[in-house]
Amino acid sequence: MTFRLALSGLNAAQADLNVTANNIANTATTGFKGSRAEFSELFSVSPQGVSNVAIGNGVRVANVAQQFSQGNIDFTDNNLDLAVSGQGFFVLNDGGALAYTRAGAFQVDNNGYIVNSQNQRLQAYPTTGNGGFNTGALSDIQLVTSESAPAATTEAEVVLNLPANATQPTTSPFDPADIKSYNHATSLTTYDSLGAAHTSTLYFTKTANTNEWNTRLYVDGTAVGTPQTLQYSNTGVLTSPTGGQVTFPGYTPATGAAAMNMTFAFDRSTQFGNTFSPTSVTQNGYTTGRLIGMDIDSTGVVQARFTNGRSLALGQVALANFANPQGLQQLGNTNWAETFGSGQALKGQAGNSGFGLVQSGALESSNVDITEQLVNMITAQRNFQANAQMISTSDEITQTIINIR
Numbered sequence: 001m002t003f004r005l006a007l008s009g010l011n012a013a014q015a016d017l018n019v020t021a022n023n024i025a026n027t028a029t030t031g032f033k034g035s036r037a038e039f040s041e042l043f044s045v046s047p048q049g050v051s052n053v054a055i056g057n058g059v060r061v062a063n064v065a066q067q068f069s070q071g072n073i074d075f076t077d078n079n080l081d082l083a084v085s086g087q088g089f090f091v092l093n094d095g096g097a098l099a100y101t102r103a104g105a106f107q108v109d110n111n112g113y114i115v116n117s118q119n120q121r122l123q124a125y126p127t128t129g130n131g132g133f134n135t136g137a138l139s140d141i142q143l144v145t146s147e148s149a150p151a152a153t154t155e156a157e158v159v160l161n162l163p164a165n166a167t168q169p170t171t172s173p174f175d176p177a178d179i180k181s182y183n184h185a186t187s188l189t190t191y192d193s194l195g196a197a198h199t200s201t202l203y204f205t206k207t208a209n210t211n212e213w214n215t216r217l218y219v220d221g222t223a224v225g226t227p228q229t230l231q232y233s234n235t236g237v238l239t240s241p242t243g244g245q246v247t248f249p250g251y252t253p254a255t256g257a258a259a260m261n262m263t264f265a266f267d268r269s270t271q272f273g274n275t276f277s278p279t280s281v282t283q284n285g286y287t288t289g290r291l292i293g294m295d296i297d298s299t300g301v302v303q304a305r306f307t308n309g310r311s312l313a314l315g316q317v318a319l320a321n322f323a324n325p326q327g328l329q330q331l332g333n334t335n336w337a338e339t340f341g342s343g344q345a346l347k348g349q350a351g352n353s354g355f356g357l358v359q360s361g362a363l364e365s366s367n368v369d370i371t372e373q374l375v376n377m378i379t380a381q382r383n384f385q386a387n388a389q390m391i392s393t394s395d396e397i398t399q400t401i402i403n404i405r
Contacts, residue, residue: 002394008058009387012039015061016380023368024377031071031103031334032366034373038063068325071102071367073359079294080106080114083364086356088319091123091347092116092335093140098123100320100345102364103334112143118333124302124315125349133301133316135349141302141315144291148306150195152258153285156188157265158202160278162213164236164271166206174205174227176218181205183213184276190219191285192257202264204230204276211271217248219260225249232271243267286310296360300350319355320345 019037026032040062073083082090082104089100099120106122109115114122121140125133162184171180187201203216205227211234214227225248231240238244244267250259262283289306296302300317322328327341338345350358 002397003391005056005058006387006390006394008042008060009390010384012037012059012061013380013384013387015064017377017384019064020373020376020380024370024373027366027368027370027373029103029334029366030105030363031101032368033069033071033102033334034067034366034368035064036067037061038065066326066328066330067367069367071364073362074365075362077361079296079360080108081361081363082106082296082317083359083362084319084350084356085359088321088348088350088355089336091138091318091320091345092120093123093138094118094120094335097337098345099331099335099337100328101333101335105363108143112145114141114143118335120335123318124300125318126315127313131313133313133349135347138318138347139315141317143294144304144312144314148289148291148308148310148312150191150193150288150308151285152193152260153190153200153262153283155263155265156190156200156281156283157268158186158278159268159280160186160270161273161275162204162230162232162269162271163274163276164211165274166276168206168208174203174216176201176203176221182216186278186281188281188283190260190262190283191287192253192255192260194253194255194257195287196253196255196257197287198253198260200262213271215246215264215266217262217264219251220253222251224251224262230266230269236271238266238269238271244269296358298351298357298359300358316349317358318347319350319358320347321354322346 016037019035023034039059042057042060073085084102089102090104092099092101106114106116123138124141125135126137126139128134166183169181169183171178175181182203182205184204185201187199190198190200192198198219201218205214207214211232213230215230216227217224228246230238233239244265245263246266247263250261252259286308289308289310291304292307293305294302295305302314303311304314305311322345323343324341327339328336329339331337348355
């Protein structure tokens, strides 16, 4: 009886050492969660229960419980390295089955998908047409390899001040090549539907009427439409046209692109003092762009950046949480699978209630405290030695009995 009791203690101490050894071996494993050996005592139980003088039958391993405390966040130079600060797991597509992990060392495969070292694809919520994300579906994130499509200039805003003391030019008619036929000019780059750049120039000419100016648009040296009138009040505020919107009829580029119809907003222009001062000239068109990088924000939104200054949302990284994370089944490679004990995966977005934030350019290190594990190792060693001594003592007692004459 004593031998069996001590043997169960040896087995328990050995299991404790094995768990500790596994924890220590994975102190440098990204996203690893340490475990703890839990034990329970054994009794021979009859239909009437346990006797009040029962001694017990030893010990057994009741559970090897995973500890899902937060590991340290270590920063890296790779934007695709992701860490969850708080609760939640990354969702992976493992050949059609879903796996969950805290290890966010991702890369791009030859098809442009974001994968880990086991070629499991990171899951995200796809984009919708209105700029949001479809949180009811999961999809593989794939980087855009084609060029970003151009957009023709349709609107521009001109913020400037025209001098109140300006006089009508003495040279007539207007000629863009003759600076004496107009007062001032400013230029901006505009784009056609094929992404080709064009130089658009606005010319401003003071008329004979008080506080009145004519503005003309030339694109690549070609006049577009007719002169448009800008009327200011005696306090220098634009009064006409209503709303400050001036539309010039279509200019057909030589590139074969569609006609360019541009509306210029002068509502923030003024007529003060004696200085011509353009403050801001902006437009809404852009040329084609090549992919130059990718950014992932704290809510998991993946943005592709292009050389034309545009960015495109590719999806939002999906996170999952469980009512009982300790019930997850370990799959190896720091992956877990959903079980009945863990409860069904609750999927959501980073930053929402119950989910942590995503840190790009960082990895979550193992949550194993090496000092604590060394202390556990010493404790388990002492337990092993004590049970071994118990066997030795029992052997001596048995030998004494055998030697009785």
